[in-house]
Amino acid sequence: MRDVYILGVGTTKFGELWDLSLRELASEAGLKAIMDAGIYAEDVDALYGANTSGGQFVDQEQIAALIADYSGITELNIPSIRIEAGSASGGAALMQAYLAVKSGQYSTVVVGGVEKMTDVPSEVATEIIGGSLDAEWETFFGATECSIAAMIARRHEFEGKAKRENYAMLPVISHKHASMNDTSHFKNVIKIEDVINASPVAEPLTVFDNAPISDGASALVISADLKKINNASHPIKIKSSSAANDFLSLHDRKSVDSFRAVKKSSDSALSLAGLDIGKIDALEIHDSYSIAALIQLEEILGKDAVKMTEGNDFYFNSSKPLNVSGGLKAHGNPLGTSGLYQAVEATVQLRGKAGQRQVKDPRNFLIHNMGGLGTTSVSTVIGVD
Amino acid sequence: MSEVPRFWRESRHRYRLVGTRCTNCDTLYFPPRVICPTCRRESVGKMKEEEMSGAGEIYSFTVVHDGLEQFKMQIPYVMALVKMKEGPFLTAQIVDCSPEEVKIGTKVTATLRKVRSEGKAGIIQYGYKFTICP
Structure with a gap:
């Protein structure tokens, strides 16, 4: 089957963007991606829109239709479909768009993600985020997503697999990288003590173990059209994309402190790309919670991952750069957008245009986007030929 | 609403902790399920309610x-x-x-x-x- 390239990328700033609506965010990112790709609306065969909970955050469904409409492309009757897979919506939409182009049905597709989270109070946002759990058997009884992450952390520590400092280190790395990224929600640098001693959300996790509630949109133009690829200033290849799922609820899994779907999807994406993990120059992972990030690293990198948190390996200028964008933790986590922003970051890095936080000569990025805590896992390999 | x-x-199920047992593999599930995730179609019609x-x-x-x-x-x-x-x-x-x-x-x-x-x-x-x- 044919090769699929990223022609253009665009993103809004992430954060509490009181003066921007969902439709404004989406069209800003989409327009930037189209301009970056050097194409016109007539060149677009389809639009895939990622969004996790627009129905609850802003009372809006049919979000892809809205995005297309307010991006000014509706006169062209371009098919516009929303993809929802919890907080893996962005990764899932990218995978669907990639498969649609790879299949030959469409040549050029826009895939965009948007989430407008700050129009509701934070307790309401917590409730909506909990929608990725089992409403009848977890949330009903008082569980929040952070409380589930906390129970994973507690058991993981009890099993002696890692210490508090091992996962408290990951937000520190994300904040450092976010401080060098103009579109970040947070630009402050933090220390490991700040993470451990911050106010508790669900023990042992504190506010600094949690990614923030953010508004934001990101978009990509992907294509298999050789003419467009040759015209694009920096085409970057999507080498593979693969997904896997686990039980919705933690209480139904054989192991509560591992994410087997992450292992499956990342192994599969690497195999489809014909690469082993040693050939991956940098990782963007789903650090919605610090402990979730550590367990993803254990699944993707193996046992060394815990030890690597004790050194400097994960910084942008070191051996295994991690979340050089700032991650969901510090660049921001507008749920359905996050997986697409990971792809934007990978593209910008592979073009060598990431400025201060540029990874040295990267060839391959593995990005991992996750729905809930290990429930839906989407891994994508993006690289240069 | x-x-x-x-x-x-x-x-x-919530008042009396009633789950379902797959009588094909003898595994008890709670919350209750209509299909056993291990036996799948072999379990159809073989899930029996059981109180814990x-x-x-x-x-x-x-x-x-x-x-x-x-x-x-x-x-x-x-x-x-x-x-x-x-x-x-x-x-x-x-x-x-x-x-x-x-x-x-x-x-x-x-x-x-x-x-x-x-x-x-x-x-x-x-x-x-x-x-x-x-």
Whole structure:
């Protein structure tokens, strides 16, 4: 089957963007991606829109239709479909768009993600985020997503697999990288003590173990059209994309402190790309919670991952750069957008245009986007030929 | 907004801890399932309801400080993964104790309590919570 390239990328700033609506965010990112790709609306065969909970955050469904409409492309009757897979919506939409182009049905597709989270109070946002759990058997009884992450952390520590400092280190790395990224929600640098001693959300996790509630949109133009690829200033290849799922609820899994779907999807994406993990120059992972990030690293990198948190390996200028964008933790986590922003970051890095936080000569990025805590896992390999 | 049927449907499972046993592989599931995830089509028509004793132990837990609107008055409250004597795990609150008393391995027992309500005049929803065994 044919090769699929990223022609253009665009993103809004992430954060509490009181003066921007969902439709404004989406069209800003989409327009930037189209301009970056050097194409016109007539060149677009389809639009895939990622969004996790627009129905609850802003009372809006049919979000892809809205995005297309307010991006000014509706006169062209371009098919516009929303993809929802919890907080893996962005990764899932990218995978669907990639498969649609790879299949030959469409040549050029826009895939965009948007989430407008700050129009509701934070307790309401917590409730909506909990929608990725089992409403009848977890949330009903008082569980929040952070409380589930906390129970994973507690058991993981009890099993002696890692210490508090091992996962408290990951937000520190994300904040450092976010401080060098103009579109970040947070630009402050933090220390490991700040993470451990911050106010508790669900023990042992504190506010600094949690990614923030953010508004934001990101978009990509992907294509298999050789003419467009040759015209694009920096085409970057999507080498593979693969997904896997686990039980919705933690209480139904054989192991509560591992994410087997992450292992499956990342192994599969690497195999489809014909690469082993040693050939991956940098990782963007789903650090919605610090402990979730550590367990993803254990699944993707193996046992060394815990030890690597004790050194400097994960910084942008070191051996295994991690979340050089700032991650969901510090660049921001507008749920359905996050997986697409990971792809934007990978593209910008592979073009060598990431400025201060540029990874040295990267060839391959593995990005991992996750729905809930290990429930839906989407891994994508993006690289240069 | 009233959600009577939605909660009434699950009431016997929530009030009496009724799960389903796959009589093909003899595994008990809670929450109840229509299909056994191990036997799949072999289990069709072979899932039988079964009540659990209510005895279990804490497998993992957390103290929630920033919770859902419905549970705000209870903060800080303890959420736990409870491993039931019969095998299944479930997610529930641990009540009638201070958070310091809760440890991994602590023996607990189920009790029927009010879980939440739909506003001041709305329907009260009941379900299981757990207390520490004396």
